[in-house]
Amino acid sequence: MTNLMNFFPSRTMSLYMAKMFLVRTFAILAALVLVLQSLDLLTESGRVLAYAGNGDAEIWRYVGLRAPQIIATFLPYSVLLGSIITLSQLNQNSEVIAMKASGLSAHQVLAPLMLTGLVVAAISFTFNDRIVARASATLAQWKKVEYGPLPVDRGDRSNVWVKDGDDLIVVQQIKGRGDAAQLFGITEYEREGQSLRSILTAKTGRRDGTGWHVEGVQRFDVAAGTLMPLAPLRIADGVRPDQFTLASVNADGLSFSGLYEAITDLEFAGRQTKALRGSLWHKLAGPLSSILMPLLGAVAAFGIARSGKLFVRAVIGMALGFLYFVADNFALAMGNLGAYPPFLAAWAPFLLFLMIGEAVLLKTEE
Incomplete structure (x- = not known):
């Protein structure tokens, strides 16, 4: 345990970096949710109110069901941007140079952010499993009846x-x-x-x-x-x-355990479950991307800020992060088509960009 704690910077510095990271991450997430929820309401509020008898209560109900989906979708993007902003500020204030001058390696500098990313991943998984899954299932059913009263499922x-x-x-x-x-x-x-x-x-x-x-x-x-x-x-x-x-299984509308049970039942019934297994693995791989984001954004932390290339480094970090999301969505789509095995579709982008992040970190560290 002592050796593990020695891997991190001092307790004060670790808490300082973690606080900076969390504040910026959730501030960006709040701004994104506010803007995107407002834009989404512009397109859906007319459909909600088109059903006779719907009013403000139904609008707020829609917001309550849609907001968790937006949070789950854009939390990894917020972690990426929060990482880049935090590391850029630490670099600009010469705090990274001070930490490296004290004998810390690049991985030790990033350790507090990656540990905090693990905490965010745990929060994300729990939030997705407990809240997002239920909201997605209810919203999908509500849309099918064009925002009218939800019918009772009698099993037909x-x-x-x-x-x-x-x-x-x-x-x-x-x-x-x-x-x-x-x-x-x-x-x-x-x-x-x-x-x-x-x-x-x-x-x-x-x-x-x-x-x-x-x-x-x-x-x-x-x-x-x-x-x-x-x-x-x-x-x-x-x-x-x-x-x-x-019934046909909506992977987004089920918790991890619920989806696992549905897959077991479908396999017992002799049905194909490869796409659902890919979604099951992705319920783990998706939240864990929060650990990967500080590594991909680390290019903004190393290099002399006075060289004038800090902005370029931040852009490179953003590009690596967004390339990960593109690769992740592509692999999941290929898994749904049956072109990739379920495990590969969920975990290949994570493992690939973990190696890319390590390679870029070692290459750009000065």
């Missing part, structure tokens, strides 16, 4: 498919939940390996023990080319009701 779903061994079951409509779930418009593609053997259709189905009792049944034999009516029978033994009633 449509056009759902489930994998049962080699067989595929497609249901046009599901009503209810649990053992009370009812299926309508059932089609079961009965396969042997990858070969289609027959197609079973039924009008209705209900829960029967661990399977489903279906009525109005017909089976089309692919090899014989014949269609045969059948008596009511039991199918899909072992398929749970929640495998049918799983």
